[in-house]
Amino acid sequence: MLACWKHKMKSEEEDKLTTKDGTTGVVAKFKRVCVYCGSKTGHNPAYSVAALELAKLLVERQIDLVYGGGSVGLMGLVSQAVFSGGCHVLGVIPTALSRKELLGETTGEVKIVSDMHQRKSEMAKYADAFIALPGGYGTMEELLEIITWSQLGIHTKPVGLLNVDGYYDSLLALFDKGVEEGFIEHSARHIILSANTPAQLLQKMEEYAPIHEVAASRESWDKLTP
Template identity: 65%
Template sequence: MEGSSSSNIRHLRRICVFCGSNFGRKDIFSHATLELGKELVERKINLVYGGGSSGLMGLISKTVHNGGCHVLGVIPTALTPVEICGQTMGELKVVTGMHERKAEMARQADAFIALPGGYGTLEEVLEMIAWSQLGIHDKPVGLLNVDGYYDYLNAFFDKGVEEGFIKPAARHIIVSAPTGKELLRRMEVEM
C-alpha cells in the first residue's frame, strides 16, 4: 500500500545474485543485468555472487563495483581456472567446494536474486527456496524474469501447488518480476 509506514519495508543491504558465466544468446539478458547492477548501486546494496569474471557474473560484479558498492565473490578452488578469466572485482573468497560456496553466499546475503542462467543458477536458487520453505532462512528470493525466461519455472511452481506438492503459503517464497527495479521493489516489501 502506498504511504504505508517504513516498518513494512525490508531494508536490503547485501544481495546474492545467482547467474552464469555465459551471456546467453539475447542482448536483453546483458541489458537486464546492467540495469539490476545500476539499481543495486542506486540503492546502495552490496553484491555477493559466484566470483567469476566472465558472462553475466562478470558483468554484474563490474557494474556494482564500478558504482562504488562492495562486491564479494565466493568461488570453489576447482572453478577458479574455469570461471575466472581476467580481473575479478572486489573481494574474492576461495572455498573448498560447491556446498561451502552456497552456505557462505547464503550467510553473507540478506536476499537472493536469480538472473537467467543454466543448471548451476537453477540449482542455487532452488536450494535457497527449499531452505526458506524449511525455515532455515526467511530471506526473500527473487527471479529476474527477463523476456519470460522464468515463465515455465513459475508455471511449474503453480502446478506444484495445484497438485498438492507445494503448500500455497510456500508459493509466495518466490518473487518474480521482469525488471530489476520492479523485482527489488517487490522484495523490499515484507511478506
C-alpha cells in the same frame, strides 16, 4: 570512490540518502544482495541489459553484492558494474571452478572455498536477500536450494526471480503445477517473488513478508547445510 560499506552504520530509520552525485535517493531495505546468474551471457541481449540495469539499481541504493565469484558471463557484468559504482563486491567460488570462471582481472573481494556446498552456504550467510538472473543448471540449483531453505525456516530472507523476456515462464508454471498437484504448499509458492524488471522485483522484495516469523537457530542451519 565512495564505498557503499560506509553507509552500513547509518540508522535503518532513515528513509533517504545522498548518493555520489549529490542527489537524494531511497535507503534500501537490504545491505547486501546475493545475485545468482550464469557464467555465460546467453543469446538474447536483453539478459545483459537486465543484468546491468540491476547492477545500476544496486549502486543507486548503495547495496553491496555477493555472487558466485566468476569474471565471465552475467556474473562478470553484474560484479564489474557494481564494483565500478563504488559498492563492495564479494565473490565466492570453489577451487575447481576458479580456472574456468576467473579469467583476467578479478573484481572486488574473492573468497575461494573447497566445494559447491560451501560456496552456497557462504553466499547465503553474507547476504540478506537473493536474486536470480537467467542462467543454467547451476543458477537454477542455487535458486531452488535457497527457496527450500526458506520453506524449512532456515532463513526468512526474500528470494527474487528476474524473469527477463519470459526466460523463467516455464519454471514458474512448474511451481504452479506443483501447487495444483499437492506437492508444494500454497503458502510456500509465495516464497519466490518474480518480476520482469529489476525495479519491480526490488519493490516486491522490500514488501515481502516471510512465511516463518523467525529463522531456525544456527544449530539447525548447520545441521541442514554441509
